[in-house]
Amino acid sequence: MIDYNIGWIVGIIAAIAGAYTAFARVYKFGPFLEKEAPTSPESTETPPITNITETMPTKPDLSPTTYPKATLENFLLAIRDFEGKPGDQNYRLNNPGNCRYNPTGYLPIYGKVGRSPNGFAVFSSYEIGWKYLTRMVEGQISKHPNWSILDFVNNYAPASDNNPVLNYANFIAKRLGVSVDFKMKGLV
Secondary structure, eight states, X not given: XXXXXXXXXXXXXXXXXHHHHHHHHHTTOGGGOSOOOOOOOOOSSOOOOOOGGGSOOSSXXXXXXXXXXXXXXXXXXXXXXXXXXXXXXXHHTTOTTOOBOOTTOOOGGGOSOEEOTTSBEEOSSHHHHHHHHHHHHHHHHHHOTTOBHHHHHHHHSOGGGTOOHHHHHHHHHHHHTSOTTOBXXXXX
């Protein structure tokens, strides 16, 4: 006689359903055809880390060969993908760029931002974390338009934090179809 553990079976079914939901959201089919509006937290407490299947980005991941050109969005997607994949810290913390927590505070548009035990920002939703990454990169481009991709990475993910700066810059450059010397002001 075979003894089936019902909890184990239910867990597998839940995992499959979660994967389907995430896939459907990313590729916009099924019940996820409408774009969801980001939510703004009202609480002053540290925001909870939400279920990753509810916070997946709405744009599909593109392989390096399908990135059409050097755009800001493709640059941001390359940062996100270098920092991790679904299930990694940058997704769990709703922080696609794995940005460190800023002790001086955040603009009200980001709501209450928490701090992870290892010093990274925890945003209340993936959309808010994406907005933060976007505005942070736009600010760096505005301040330093002549920085190359390598210059940006040297500042954003320095070797002093044990980051593989050249690998990181090469990863982004390859995604954009440019060299690591490409000037940030060239992102359209």
